[in-house]
Amino acid sequence: MKCKAVHSKLIFFLERELPEPEMKAVQEHLAACPECALFAEEMKKTLSILETEKVSEVNPYFYTRVKAKLDRQSEIQPSGIRSSVLARVLQPVAFSIILILGIYGGVKMGATGAKTASTFTAEQEMVPYLNDMDVEPLETFLME
Amino acid sequence: MSDQEIIEQLKQGSEAAFRKLVEGHQKLVVNTCFGLVHNREDAEDIAQDVFIEVYRSIQQFRADSKLSTWLYRISVNRSLNHIRDNKKHKWFQSFEKDVEARNRQILQVESSPTDHPGFEMENKQRAAILQEAINSLPENQKVAFSLNKYEDLSYQEISEVMEMSVSSVESLLFRAKKNLQKKLYKCYKKKCM
Secondary structure (H helix, E strand, O other), X not given: OOHHHHHHHHHHHXXXXXXXXXXXXHHHHHHHOHHHHHHHHHHHHHHHHHHHHOOOOOOOXXXXXXXXXXHHHHXXXXXXXXXXXXXXXXXXXHHHHHHXXXXXXXXXXXXXXXXXXXXXXXXXXXXXXXXXXXXXXXXXXXXX | OOHHHHHHXXXXXXXXXXXXXXXXXXXXXHHHHHHHHOOHHHHHHHHHHHHHHHXXXXXXXXXXXXXXXXXXXXXXXXXXXXXXXXXXXXXXXXXXXXXXXXXXXXXXXXXXXXXXXXXXXXXXXXXXXXXXXXXXXXXXXXXXXXXXXXXOOOHHHHHHHHOOOHHHHHHHHHHHHHHHHHHHXXXXXXXXX
């Protein structure tokens, strides 16, 4: 068995999940190859951490903490419901009212603007100047 | 008191039954959460929330599955949510804070009282490498692997918790181990373990 093949089977070898002939082949390779044997040893040490990490002792205050958290949440819940109602219903209603008022105000302002625009045409704006010229000819103005 | 009796009494609001449930299954829940989040304090916090959820939704529990299977499922879901939330927070966490946290961790390791500081340090490093390798696995592989390793669940039990076939669990675990081996080999080559 080659080193590459051993590397791909090492974790299964360490977990004893390989068929018997393969277990034997890997074992023989490790006995003859110090490089692979070293990696196998490192891997074994690293995987053994899993065993040491398991929770072996229980926290004696765990139930007290769960109960305290549960009670705290039960106390907070009524005001929590109120705040969620506020957030879910009142806020959108308030925003909708502001939006409608904004649109209404915009439409109203637009309408008054349109009215004034229709009364003042460009032609009418020129009339005073033309009339002024009628009343006071340019020659008279220059003479003065 | 059997699980069935605990459930029945819990449905009637018995505090004693809740205490029995917590004390009897505390290790199972904390271990499952720890296998996924790799932090003792976080695991205990999540475990507390798991029991609170069980207390609140006990009326919806039907005897289709075992109580332990239900506890495993809630623990896994809550732990995965915690990991996802943490990932989101990390996006906003500054690099300096990250470095600070790492330095604090190293200082804790160096100042931990032990007879063999070198050995302790090596073990902590190994644990960190292993955790990183496990965390980099796809979610399903990570769940199957941690249930198998931290809780010693059989393929059949994992398939019930994850609601998939036994052959799918077999395939998940096979791929998880392959990936883990690949990552550990890369690390070994880079001389980080």
